[in-house]
Amino acid sequence: MKILLVEDEQEISELVEFYLRNENYDVVTCMNGTDALNEIKGSEFSLAILDIMLPDIDGFELCKAIREKYTYPVIMLTAKGEEIDKITGLTIGADDYITKPFRPLELVARVKAQLRRATQYSGKKRSILTVKGLELDSEKRKVFLNEAELFLTPLEFSILKLLMERKDQVVSSEELFKEVWGEKYYTNSNNTIMVHIRHLREKMQDTGEKHKYIQTVWGVGYRI
DSSP: OEEEEEOSOHHHHHHHHHHHHHTTOEEEEESSHHHHHHHHHHOOOSEEEEESOOSSSOHHHHHHHHHTTOOSOEEEEESOOOHHHHHHHHHTTOOEEEESSOOHHHHHHHHHHHHHHHHHTTTSOOSEEEETTEEEETTTTEEEETTEEEOOOHHHHHHHHHHHHTTTSOEEHHHHHHHHHOSOOOTTHHHHHHHHHHHHHHHTTOOSSSOSSSEEETTTEEEO
């Protein structure tokens, strides 16, 4: 399993890396937020360990960047014992939090626990999908936009779920209709889709000329 470690204190970084590699984890270490951001954008990890206090981009911003695209576990490291840091980290999507100084074996145990939890659900589709402040919980059938709940019809929920599962991919109108309505696609079926997409955008307050979430790919379909 591949772990991203972001820590600007070399002694701590080397110590943590040693213990993780001793457990046969593949570790990518960054000493600053800029390098870490490039790693986050360039490849997917099994887990990330992020120091909050970094010389450039802080750990909170890195966690936000991860949550825009990925759902793998994030553990935050900090020298502060302030409760507000823990609350902030967990609110933006961190899974665990450990305060310096810490025992390396405790961190390794936390890593194993998070990876074990994530692996239990790796064989099925993700329950919670997130995109730019939009969160869809497929098990509870709830959708939140910037923490405010959106009340969608079953068809609207199914459309949004499919588009979020295919994030950054164009879903054709024909495929969308077949998947959501379960019926054969005809030319006038596109009008039905357009009406539901419009209602979704209205509920998401995304009705301007440039749509932030559901984008129309003319002549093809839609994507998020």
